[in-house]
Amino acid sequence: MSSAPEEPQTKIPIEEARKIYDLPNPMPRPIRSRQLNMMSYTDGEGVKREIWMPRGTSTRACELLIAEDWDELAKYPVRGPDNLSYQEEDAAEAKENQRKAQEEKDKEMKTSTA
Numbered sequence: 001m002s003s004a005p006e007e008p009q010t011k012i013p014i015e016e017a018r019k020i021y022d023l024p025n026p027m028p029r030p031i032r033s034r035q036l037n038m039m040s041y042t043d044g045e046g047v048k049r050e051i052w053m054p055r056g057t058s059t060r061a062c063e064l065l066i067a068e069d070w071d072e073l074a075k076y077p078v079r080g081p082d083n084l085s086y087q088e089e090d091a092a093e094a095k096e097n098q099r100k101a102q103e104e105k106d107k108e109m110k111t112s113t114a
Contacts, residue, residue, distance in 0.1 A: 031101040032094055038079050043070040051076035 017023060036058040040050045053061050053076060064072045 032097045039065070039076075041065055041073065043073070044068060045070075049073075050079040052079040 012020070014023075018025070035053075035055060037053055037055070038050065039053060039058075039061055040048065042048050051061070051073065057076070061073065061076060
């Protein structure tokens with residue numbers, strides 16, 4: 001049995017895709033995101049480490065990793081069962097973000113039906 005070679009896939013313009021598929025208009029925006037809170041790395045001596053990064057420190061930790069500043073990275077808390085997530089802060093933030101997203105969605109619905 002021989003099969004015909006596959007045809008190369010082409011990118012369909014969004015206007016054409018909307019005629020074929022039921023795509024949302026406009027595309028939805030994400031309602032929340034999370035900062036990294038954990039990093040695994042192997043230091044200069046070959047020791048694998050896992051650190052917990054308090055909120056707002058992930059960018060600095062990445063810079064330290066790129067610079068291979070193992071002493072500064074070692075100052076971060078070790079990741080453990082007490083610091084797996086931002087739990088309370090995240091829950092409050094997620095609830096507020098959902099409320100704002102719902103308000104925005106309701107506002108858009110009112111303007112589109114008016």
